[in-house]
Each structure stands twice: as structure tokens, then as C-alpha cells.
Amino acid sequence: MTDADSSTGPRVFLLPGHDKRVGFGHPWAYSNEIRMDAAAKAIRPGAPAQLVRVDGKPLAVGTFNPKTLIAFRVFAREAGASLDRAFVAERLRAALALRQRLFGLPFYRLVHAEADGLPGLIVDRMGDVCVVQAGTAGVENLTGEILAALDEVLSPRAVVLANESPLRALEGLETYTRVAQGARPGMLEVEEAGLVFYADPLAGQKTGWFFDQRDNRAFVAHLAKGAGAILDLFTYAGGFAIQAAAAGAAKVIAVDSSGPALALAKKAAERNGVAGACEFLKLDAFAALEDLAGRSERFDVVIADPPPFARAKKDVPAALKGYRKLARMAAALVRPGGFLFIASCSHNVTAEAFGLEVAGGISRAGRTGRIVRAAGAGADHPIHPLLPETAYLKTLTLELD
Numbered sequence: 001m002t003d004a005d006s007s008t009g010p011r012v013f014l015l016p017g018h019d020k021r022v023g024f025g026h027p028w029a030y031s032n033e034i035r036m037d038a039a040a041k042a043i044r045p046g047a048p049a050q051l052v053r054v055d056g057k058p059l060a061v062g063t064f065n066p067k068t069l070i071a072f073r074v075f076a077r078e079a080g081a082s083l084d085r086a087f088v089a090e091r092l093r094a095a096l097a098l099r100q101r102l103f104g105l106p107f108y109r110l111v112h113a114e115a116d117g118l119p120g121l122i123v124d125r126m127g128d129v130c131v132v133q134a135g136t137a138g139v140e141n142l143t144g145e146i147l148a149a150l151d152e153v154l155s156p157r158a159v160v161l162a163n164e165s166p167l168r169a170l171e172g173l174e175t176y177t178r179v180a181q182g183a184r185p186g187m188l189e190v191e192e193a194g195l196v197f198y199a200d201p202l203a204g205q206k207t208g209w210f211f212d213q214r215d216n217r218a219f220v221a222h223l224a225k226g227a228g229a230i231l232d233l234f235t236y237a238g239g240f241a242i243q244a245a246a247a248g249a250a251k252v253i254a255v256d257s258s259g260p261a262l263a264l265a266k267k268a269a270e271r272n273g274v275a276g277a278c279e280f281l282k283l284d285a286f287a288a289l290e291d292l293a294g295r296s297e298r299f300d301v302v303i304a305d306p307p308p309f310a311r312a313k314k315d316v317p318a319a320l321k322g323y324r325k326l327a328r329m330a331a332a333l334v335r336p337g338g339f340l341f342i343a344s345c346s347h348n349v350t351a352e353a354f355g356l357e358v359a360g361g362i363s364r365a366g367r368t369g370r371i372v373r374a375a376g377a378g379a380d381h382p383i384h385p386l387l388p389e390t391a392y393l394k395t396l397t398l399e400l401d
């Protein structure tokens with residue numbers, strides 16, 4: 001007897017008593033909840049599979065990796081659903097319809113994994129180019145179907161696979177970036193808030209543009225209206241800095257340790273006619289903070305949007321110290337009555353823990369103040385209602401006395 005089913009792949013059995021969470025709508029089953037017998041262990045990592053109860057009742061269709069803690073990822077609840085091009089295309093159409101309601105222009109995160117019914121898949125859209133990230137072996141195996149479905153739904157000029165996430169190692173996957181469809185796209189233009197920015201998904205970080213901070217950049221730009229001086233730490237392609245300058249800030253200092261990132265930022269500053277107000281410094285952010293503190297420079301708004309400090313759970317204690325230090329040093333440079341915007345994109349750091357470290361840092365800097373806004377990523381980064389832990393981006397804006 002075989003557990004294989006021609007259309008939906010092998011059957012994977014949940015251990016007795018473990019079907020409640022998935023039955024309730026949660027999209028994951030963990031490896032210790034699955035009958036990990038020889039047949040299950042022999043399944044190719046990331047293969048399409050059916051999740052069934054011990055009595056054989058079908059629960060879900062998805063992808064299975066016997067080697068990872070999150071072993072089964074639910075794509076569909078209908079027995080007999082098959083993860084083919086038509087299935088992916090239907091999910092893409094739904095995701096696209098939501099983004100088209102949210103935005104007037106085609107620049108957004110088109111697919112945000114579990115929340116869009118495509119676990120492990122990220123797709124960013126920059127006009128007629130799509131940048132895809134496969135976070136799991138299941139999605140890696142579906143690459144052909146995803147490319148065909150993207151072609152059917154959007155006919156993009158090019159599709160780039162930006163598979164650089166270090167988390168891929170957990171799934172047994174290599175990292176690589178390549179153009180999977182169309183010609184090498186070159187430098188891309190991204191429109192946001194009436195301005196033009198540049199992204200290079202083949203050389204860039206993540207997918208080339210951080211769409212998640214869109215609303216937060218707009219809010220900070222609002223605070224920057226008519227301001228004297230703004231400091232944007234970890235500026236990347238200049239998102240916060242250039243929007244602040246365009247809002248009328250007299251002077252913006254933008255810092256990043258990456259030369260290629262700063263080249264994108266400078267090009268955008270010129271394109272948007274604010275190069276005269278912007279100074280770009282290739283420096284370590286903490287070194288820049290120390291230097292500016294020594295020169296008694298003070299700013300109306302300080303923005304600190306660092307890369308993830310904790311990629312793994314074991315890095316969390318060091319990351320928390322890092323956020324406290326960043327908050328302390330950044331707060332010290334905010335003029336009385338000015339604002340500090342600080343963010344954490346480490347998914348292992350909770351909003352509560354982040355808030356405590358920010359509060360501690362401000363206090364260490366001898367400052368008092370109030371949180372005027374706490375926010376996450378924009379609406380094109382929806383959150384699965386049963387996966388609140390995937391709300392990775394936490395941001396706080398404080399007014400300091």
C-alpha cells in the first residue's frame with residue numbers, strides 16, 4: 001500500500017489529538033505533531049502533500065518538509081486541491097485585487113506569504129518587474145508554477161529570484177539571486193509619495209526596496225515639514241531622508257555603511273531635486289552618532305531603522321542591548337521638543353521587549369517623552385490572524401522633552 005495520491009502528493013498524518021489548531025485555521029503543523037515514520041521521513045523536503053488525521057480524514061493540502069520544525073504549511077483546505085499554476089494564479093489574483101484597492105500605482109508587496117495564502121512566498125512588485133523570495137523548500141519546488149502564474153496574471157517584463165535569506169539554510173536551501181524570466185532588468189524606479197526612488201534587485205538588499213516602511217516614511221515626512229535638521233540613520237536608498245527633505249526640512253544628514261545603497265540614495269536625491277539639502281555619509285551608524293554627539297549637533301527628527309539585530313533566537317539578548325544603545329545615542333541627539341523614530345524588524349524581538357529597551361535607552365540618555373505613534377508595516381504586508389508573531393516590524397515615534 002502506498003500513501004501517495006497522484007494529484008495532491010503523499011499523505012502526512014497528524015498525531016492523535018493534534019488536529020485542533022490546524023482545524024481552527026492555523027496554517028502550520030510542527031514536526032513533533034506529525035507521525036514521523038519512515039514514510040514521512042522519506043518525503044522529499046518541500047514536496048506537495050496532504051495533511052490528514054490518523055483516521056484518514058483529510059485536513060489540508062500544502063507543502064511538507066520532514067527536516068524543519070514547521071513541517072507542514074497549509075495552502076488549501078479543500079481536499080483534492082492541487083498546487084499547480086492555476087491554484088497559484090488564483091491566489092495571485094486575490095492578492096493583486098487587495099493591493100489595487102490599497103494603492104494607485106504598481107509599487108508594493110504583492111504577496112506576503114501565509115497572510116496571502118501562499119506560505120513561504122514573498123513577491124514585491126516594482127512596476128513591470130517582480131522580485132520573488134522563496135523562504136521554504138515548498139516554495140522553492142513551486143518556482144516553476146509561480147513563474148507561470150505571475151506571467152499569466154501580470155505578464156511582468158522580468159522576474160528576479162532574490163533568494164538570499166539566511167533562513168533558507170534551515171530549509172536545506174542554498175542562497176542565490178538570478179533573473180528567472182525576461183532580460184536583466186537593470187536599475188528600477190520605485191514611486192512613493194510622489195517621489196522617485198531607485199532599486200537594484202540584483203545587487204540590492206532583500207528585494208531592493210523596503211515597502212514595509214511606506215506609511216512610517218509618510219508620517220516622519222509629516223513631522224519633518226519645515227524642520228531645521230533631520231538625521232536618518234541606516235538610510236539605505238534614502239527613503240526616509242529624501243521624503244523628509246521633500247517635505248521641506250532644511251538639512252538632512254543620511255548615514256549608511258553601504259556604498260552601493262548610498263549611491264541609490266544620492267541618485268534619488270538628485271532626481272527629486274533635494275540633493276542640496278541632503279548630505280550622505282558612508283559611516284557606521286554608531287560611529288556617526290558618537291561623532292555628531294561630540295560636535296553638539298542636535299536634530300528635529302532622528303530616524304533609526306537598522307537591519308535586524310537578531311536573526312536567530314540566541315541573538316535576542318545582544319539585540320535588545322543593541323536597541324537600548326541605539327535609542328540612548330539617538331535620543332541624545334534629538335533637540336527638546338523633537339522626535340525620535342526607531343524601528344525593529346527582528347521577528348524574534350517582541351513589540352513589548354522592543355518598547356522596554358527603547359524606554360530604557362531614552363531614560364539612560366536623561367530624556368523624558370511620550371510615544372506619539374506605534375506602528376508596524378503597511379497594509380501590503382498583511383498578517384495572518386493566527387500568526388501574530390509574523391508581524392515582524394515594530395516602530396515607535398516619540399516626542400522628547
Ligand code: SAH
Nearest residue numbers: 210234235236239256257258284285305307
Ligand atoms: N530605512 C531604510 C531601510 C534600512 S535597511 C528604508 O526606509 O528603505 C538597513 C540599512 O542599514 C541597510 O542599508 C544597511 O546597509 C545599513 N547598515 C547595516 N549596518 C549598518 C551600520 N552598522 N551602520 C550604518 N548602516 C548600516
